[in-house]
Amino acid sequence: MKAASIRLRSAVALSLIVTAIWLATAVITGRLLSDELDEVFDSALQETGQRILQLAVVDVLNREEEGVTRRITGLADHAEHFTYVVRDAAGRVLLTSHRADPSDFPVFATSGFHSDQGFRYYQEAAVRGTVVLTIAEPLSHRHEVGVEMAFALALPLLVMVPLSVVAIFYGLGFGLRPLEQLRDQLARRGAGALSPLQAEGLPSELRPVADTVNDLLARLETAFQAERGFASNAAHELRTPLAGALAQVQRLAQQSPDAETRRRAGEVEATLKRLTRLSERLMQLARAEGARLLVDRPSDLRDVLSLVVRDFGYGADAGRVLLRLPDAPVQSRLDPDALAILARNLIENALRHGDGGAVSVQLQENGLLSVENDGPAIAAEDLAGLDRRFVRGSTAAEGSGLGLAIVQTIAGRIGSRLQLHSPIPGRQDGFRAALALPTHDLQQMEERS
Numbered sequence: 001m002k003a004a005s006i007r008l009r010s011a012v013a014l015s016l017i018v019t020a021i022w023l024a025t026a027v028i029t030g031r032l033l034s035d036e037l038d039e040v041f042d043s044a045l046q047e048t049g050q051r052i053l054q055l056a057v058v059d060v061l062n063r064e065e066e067g068v069t070r071r072i073t074g075l076a077d078h079a080e081h082f083t084y085v086v087r088d089a090a091g092r093v094l095l096t097s098h099r100a101d102p103s104d105f106p107v108f109a110t111s112g113f114h115s116d117q118g119f120r121y122y123q124e125a126a127v128r129g130t131v132v133l134t135i136a137e138p139l140s141h142r143h144e145v146g147v148e149m150a151f152a153l154a155l156p157l158l159v160m161v162p163l164s165v166v167a168i169f170y171g172l173g174f175g176l177r178p179l180e181q182l183r184d185q186l187a188r189r190g191a192g193a194l195s196p197l198q199a200e201g202l203p204s205e206l207r208p209v210a211d212t213v214n215d216l217l218a219r220l221e222t223a224f225q226a227e228r229g230f231a232s233n234a235a236h237e238l239r240t241p242l243a244g245a246l247a248q249v250q251r252l253a254q255q256s257p258d259a260e261t262r263r264r265a266g267e268v269e270a271t272l273k274r275l276t277r278l279s280e281r282l283m284q285l286a287r288a289e290g291a292r293l294l295v296d297r298p299s300d301l302r303d304v305l306s307l308v309v310r311d312f313g314y315g316a317d318a319g320r321v322l323l324r325l326p327d328a329p330v331q332s333r334l335d336p337d338a339l340a341i342l343a344r345n346l347i348e349n350a351l352r353h354g355d356g357g358a359v360s361v362q363l364q365e366n367g368l369l370s371v372e373n374d375g376p377a378i379a380a381e382d383l384a385g386l387d388r389r390f391v392r393g394s395t396a397a398e399g400s401g402l403g404l405a406i407v408q409t410i411a412g413r414i415g416s417r418l419q420l421h422s423p424i425p426g427r428q429d430g431f432r433a434a435l436a437l438p439t440h441d442l443q444q445m446e447e448r449s
Contacts, residue, residue: 006179007172014172015165022161026153034146041120041142042113048082049122049135056086056095056133057126070095084135094131105134115139178203182210246272281402284341285389288409293338298331301339301437305363308343317351324362332367332439334414339437342410345403346371346433353431363437370434377429378422387418404433411435 059070085105086095093102105121108114114121119136126133178201185197196217199210249272253265302325309323332339343361346369350359354373362370378386387408389401408418416436424430 007169007176010172011165011169014168015161018164018168019161022157022164026157030146030150030153033149037142037145037149041137042122045082045120045122045135045137046113046124049084049124049133052084052135053086053124053126053131053133057131060086060088060094060131061127081141082135082137084133087132087134089130089132100136105136107132108134178206182206186213242272242276246276278402281406284345285402285406285409288338288341288406288413293335293410293413294333295335296333298333299336301330301332301334301363301367301369301439302326304336304339305343305361305369308340308347309361311344312347312351320351320357321347321359321361324360326363326365328365330363330365330367330437330439332437334438338410342407342435343369343371345406349403349433350431367437367439368434369437370432372424372430372432374430378431383420383422386420407433407435414438 080097080099083097083100085093085097085100085102087093087107091107096102104117104119106116108121108123111124112122114123118139120139120142121134121136123132123134125131182197182202196214197210199207199214202210246269249265249269253262253269256262256265305323305325309321312321313319347359347361350371350373353375355375357374360370360372362372364370387404389405404418404420411418415438418433418435421432421434422430424432
């Protein structure tokens, strides 16, 4: 299961937190506004009742007959939020609003605010308690206003919350951009690029990470240099005693009259030659891992390949290597010595493990180098591991198991990849090794080396 990115996880968490804060703020605000609205409505109810009470007192005192009920006639049809009744001390109804039902107005023992049966009442008396006003407001009206207020508060949330989520997501992307740049800086590096990371301009939170990675890279570089140095020095130090031992064994074989001694000397000579070849491969491997593979001036790859193939034109392999080059120069800043090591190992591998036929070496204008030889097809499971160190195919031919590993090491450091095919595409047999040599995008190749 693929883990979510830091950006997505942070955006989701912050969005939930912001949404919760918005909702909590809206609920608290709604509660406070509701309490304030109750106070405003109560104040309006009280003020309206007091004004009506003054008018009712004047009306009652100016009447010629006592105890007569009068109903105020509405001038136009309208929503009436306040209804009222005016009673005398005996409870007789003296005055009502045009939609008031006296039976809905209880007589309260005290003046002030009261709530009962879905209404908010205000009662006040005048003229020493002989004129009593009771005014009512339906609580449904307040509830309706509260719902409208809550909707007015929630409506911005429906817009602001999604906008906040989007802003958080892109804001995190902007804030995490240095982390992505650090990741890209690491991703662009090749396997052999152990130079320190650029820590300038990084935020303070990422500087310890960059310093730790740089410290690790420095330790790896030191360890690799020690390993390469040991292999190179050991191989170099072995060359002289091996050459001396080989010369002594060859002299012994020539001067000894005993056939058994000459046979054993021949076996020792063959062993010493294998050790010599192995030491040479180890030196090449150390160079492939640690030496600089680019030079300042580009050179024509065709010239280097021609010299390498010419060396195989003598001895037992004369005439077996066929070279095909393009007519136009193939310029590259790849070190000629590195190209010679690469080509020599590919050609020797083809000569040693082929069926004795011709070996085809071809360089294309785009820098693709391929080496082909005849022979039975290699099983896929054996082919997959041939470019690993000290791995040899199922063959009786002599070899160190380092030739293709050296080529793969050089290919990896120049940003290429050794491709092995068996059988050769379009055929039923044969073996083909190919890789793209750098002729373009040299700056990227230099970063990898």
